[in-house]
Amino acid sequence: MIEARPAPKPLIVRLRNFVGDTVLSLPALRLLEQHGYRLELVGKGWARGLLEAEGWTVHVRPAKLGDRIGQLRELRRRFRAEDPGFDKRANALLFPYAFSAALDARLAGLKAEGHAGDGRTWLMRRGHPRREGRHTLVEYWELACDFLGIQAEPPADIHMKVSAAQREQALALLASHGIESGRFVLICPFANGRVEFLDRSWPAFPDFVRRLHAAGRQVVIVPGPAEVEGAKVLYPDATRLDGVALGVYNALLQLAGVVVANDTGPAHMAAGVGAKLLSIWGPVDAARWAPWGSTVTLMRRGPAEWSSVDEVISAVDQALP
Incomplete structure (x- = not known):
């Protein structure tokens, strides 16, 4: 008898605000998906079109602080209802380096992880090292590896999908x-x-x-x-x-x-x-x-x-x- 695979765990992922950075984060996003996470991406409106062929849900991030917190709180409420363990584990990953990204997540009650620095580590569940001398794609890849607790080499190509x-x-x-x-x-x-x-x-x-x-x-x-x-x-x-x-x-x-x-x-x-x-x-x-x-x-x-x-x-x- 074949055992049923567990349902993917919802994970809120905050994308960066630039097209190039979002493309460079794709291998890291796929790695998270391969390790049992259902990606719930939060980013700019253009990210929906850019990533349409990937099949991921993209929630458009509001401009105002109160609206951003409200959006994240609503996502947290929805995912707690479907996954009893959502609030008991790291449930958000932040690709931006900014203080505001960590503050948004903290005010929404999320247990976020991301790169340490910019005086924001105390706002997160855990801050990961941002290593020197890395290509930006490797920075994002290593952040995903640190989040997952694994070691792996990044792919030679991104393989972005076109429908x-x-x-x-x-x-x-x-x-x-x-x-x-x-x-x-x-x-x-x-x-x-x-x-x-x-x-x-x-x-x-x-x-x-x-x-x-x-x-x-x-x-x-x-x-x-x-x-x-x-x-x-x-x-x-x-x-x-x-x-x-x-x-x-x-x-x-x-x-x-x-x-x-x-x-x-x-x-x-x-x-x-x-x-x-x-x-x-x-x-x-x-x-x-x-x-x-x-x-x-x-x-x-x-x-x-x-x-x-x-x-x-x-x-x-x-x-x-």
């Missing part, structure tokens, strides 16, 4: 613009904000796209809502696909012949879905923040020197049939 429906929508969108799957260059030239006061945008991107277009390459850009006007002005030679949902964007990245991207969220999405990615890197610490995966080529001359247009075009020519 059949997302892929069909992406193929239809490409076909409507006369773009051939597997042969176009998808560019991700925008980098929202700065990190440690360092600009993450490759200054030669506009010239690079002009030269690609002149050489007869199909170039596609998928701007975010705040990037549409910039895409019109800076990249008039690229086919612009506006208003694309993040899950369909994942499929477009996977269908591209090659993706060329700054240090930005879509670069991590591209690496996550296994796209062939040329990651253009400047002054930011690549050892900690570079996209993760076997399909990633890091384009960088030195610690603070950008690759030339000729170098990147040569890499594109090698990547495309």
Whole structure:
């Protein structure tokens, strides 16, 4: 007789507020799931679209403190009703490093764990060490391992899922613009904000796209809502696909012949879905923040020197049939 497997235990997981970090946390999330937890994710509204193919529940985190506490208390009430052991164990895991993430959980009565530091350890059931010299994906992976009390090596690739429906929508969108799957260059030239006061945008991107277009390459850009006007002005030679949902964007990245991207969220999405990615890197610490995966080529001359247009075009020519 085959024994019935116990039902997965609900675990509230607070995601970080950035697309790239959320992608880098996927291996850790899967590890938690593999060890018997049902993930109840709390994050930004865009996380639902980004993670749609993964099948996890995403609760959109409210902006106001009182609403955030109310949401977590309601989740706690629901999960206590279905799992008598919910309040007797660690029942929340925090990927953000911020004090506020621990405070929200404490005020809601949760027994949270997360990285120690930022004066917040006393708010949590247990604080785990944040080890030096780690890639961000490894930081999240090791936090999950510490939570589970195990040791394991992180995977070489993220294997972010793309659904059949997302892929069909992406193929239809490409076909409507006369773009051939597997042969176009998808560019991700925008980098929202700065990190440690360092600009993450490759200054030669506009010239690079002009030269690609002149050489007869199909170039596609998928701007975010705040990037549409910039895409019109800076990249008039690229086919612009506006208003694309993040899950369909994942499929477009996977269908591209090659993706060329700054240090930005879509670069991590591209690496996550296994796209062939040329990651253009400047002054930011690549050892900690570079996209993760076997399909990633890091384009960088030195610690603070950008690759030339000729170098990147040569890499594109090698990547495309």
